[in-house]
Amino acid sequence: MQNELLKELEARGFINQVSNIDGLNDALNAGKITAYLGSDPTADSLHVGHLVPVMMMRWLQKYGHKPITLVGGATGRIGDPSGRDSGRPMMTEEVLAKNVAGLKKSFSKFFKFGDGASDAIMVDNYDWMKNYSHLDFLRDFGTDFTVPRMLSMDSVKRRLDNGMTFLEFNYMTFQAVDFLTLYREHNCILQTCGADQWGNAIMGIELIRKKLGKEAFVLSTSLITDANGNKIGKSAGNAVWVNEDKTSPYEYYQYFRNTPDDLVEKFLKIFTEIPLNEIARLSALQGAELNEAKKILAFAATEIAHGRAAATAAADTAAALFGGGANATNMPSVEIEMNADMGILDFLCAAGLFASKSEARRTIEQGGIQIDGQKITDPRAVIAPADEYKVQRGKKVFLKVMKK
Numbered sequence: 001m002q003n004e005l006l007k008e009l010e011a012r013g014f015i016n017q018v019s020n021i022d023g024l025n026d027a028l029n030a031g032k033i034t035a036y037l038g039s040d041p042t043a044d045s046l047h048v049g050h051l052v053p054v055m056m057m058r059w060l061q062k063y064g065h066k067p068i069t070l071v072g073g074a075t076g077r078i079g080d081p082s083g084r085d086s087g088r089p090m091m092t093e094e095v096l097a098k099n100v101a102g103l104k105k106s107f108s109k110f111f112k113f114g115d116g117a118s119d120a121i122m123v124d125n126y127d128w129m130k131n132y133s134h135l136d137f138l139r140d141f142g143t144d145f146t147v148p149r150m151l152s153m154d155s156v157k158r159r160l161d162n163g164m165t166f167l168e169f170n171y172m173t174f175q176a177v178d179f180l181t182l183y184r185e186h187n188c189i190l191q192t193c194g195a196d197q198w199g200n201a202i203m204g205i206e207l208i209r210k211k212l213g214k215e216a217f218v219l220s221t222s223l224i225t226d227a228n229g230n231k232i233g234k235s236a237g238n239a240v241w242v243n244e245d246k247t248s249p250y251e252y253y254q255y256f257r258n259t260p261d262d263l264v265e266k267f268l269k270i271f272t273e274i275p276l277n278e279i280a281r282l283s284a285l286q287g288a289e290l291n292e293a294k295k296i297l298a299f300a301a302t303e304i305a306h307g308r309a310a311a312t313a314a315a316d317t318a319a320a321l322f323g324g325g326a327n328a329t330n331m332p333s334v335e336i337e338m339n340a341d342m343g344i345l346d347f348l349c350a351a352g353l354f355a356s357k358s359e360a361r362r363t364i365e366q367g368g369i370q371i372d373g374q375k376i377t378d379p380r381a382v383i384a385p386a387d388e389y390k391v392q393r394g395k396k397v398f399l400k401v402m403k404k
Contacts, residue, residue, distance in 0.1 A: 044102025
């Protein structure tokens with residue numbers, strides 16, 4: 001009999017690959033299991049691109065299983081080569097500590113942590129990796145990984161011609177030891193991950209089999225891409241962050257509110273906990289009615305990440321900006337130095353609305369900028385100092401610009 005959790009995950013479109021679907025099904029039917037999801041501290045927040053396996057683990061907890069969230073304090077010191085054409089920049093200890101704290105804050109938004117049987121726990125792989133000397137690690141695990149097997153991984157093959165370092169080459173061995181350690185210490189039998197982590201995760205299964213003679217499992221999810229088909233992530237420059245100090249609840253809400261029509265059903269299934277029969281009804285809406293489904297999606301996703309009060313405030317702000325009549329005090333805001341008249345191009349770039357003056361100039365010439373409801377048509381216009389301006393870029397971007 002197919003396990004109810006697997007039915008839910010399959011119906012919602014989470015499952016990309018499973019190392020042994022029958023074995024995992026039997027393990028889930030036999031009782032409660034422990035599973036883990038890891039994230040390296042390359043930034044001080046999760047982003048939407050991370051959330052497919054996070055939401056899948058949230059469902060795992062809802063069905064009574066125990067999640068482990070792993071923050072990669074050790075693997076973050078190496079840098080995961082998966083899906084990359086160049087090495088990651090090295091981070092200082094201070095940056096690593098800041099990022100680890102930020103990831104813990106992100107994870108706490110999606111899981112119930114505590115001491116209960118199904119309560120999540122959080123671990124840092126630096127806690128065990130720091131105890132290995134280089135010689136110890138080679139002695140304990142060096143014979144468990146063969147070079148031909150490591151070279152067969154996609155994350156390695158795509159980097160060989162671009163100068164993959166020995167540092168990065170070791171990444172998959174660290175991740176495999178993480179899985180082995182969690183199996184030994186917490187009876188963790190399942191690793192969940194994004195599709196780009198499949199090869200690294202499989203190495204963990206192989207190591208557990210070699211060291212313990214036990215069966216473990218990997219379940220991967222599909223990756224979320226933007227409208228251009230690019231993976232959503234920090235390095236791609238299109239990240240929508242989970243922590244509110246990086247992306248406001250309003251901006252988070254607007255990301256989901258602006259979901260393309262053909263992705264509404266997929267996003268409702270993955271990023272919300274709305275029942276599937278209601279999702280089927282919402283997904284069948286057409287034309288202007290589909291906008292109501294997008295509002296429901298945006299509210300439900302924002303409520304999970306930021307709470308009901310923040311979701312309500314974000315919805316009210318959107319109603320004020322796009323429909324009129326509601327309070328706009330929660331509009332995203334930024335402070336800039338403005339002690340004298342500023343050219344409009346400098347003003348827009350200082351507010352972070354554009355990366356370059358040429359981009360700002362093109363948008364003005366195309367009629368895409370309004371300040372306090374007035375369209376700006378001259379890229380040579382001058383803005384006088386004021387306590388606050390309401391700036392609109394295009395139809396969907398609003399920003400309150402305030403003087404420091």
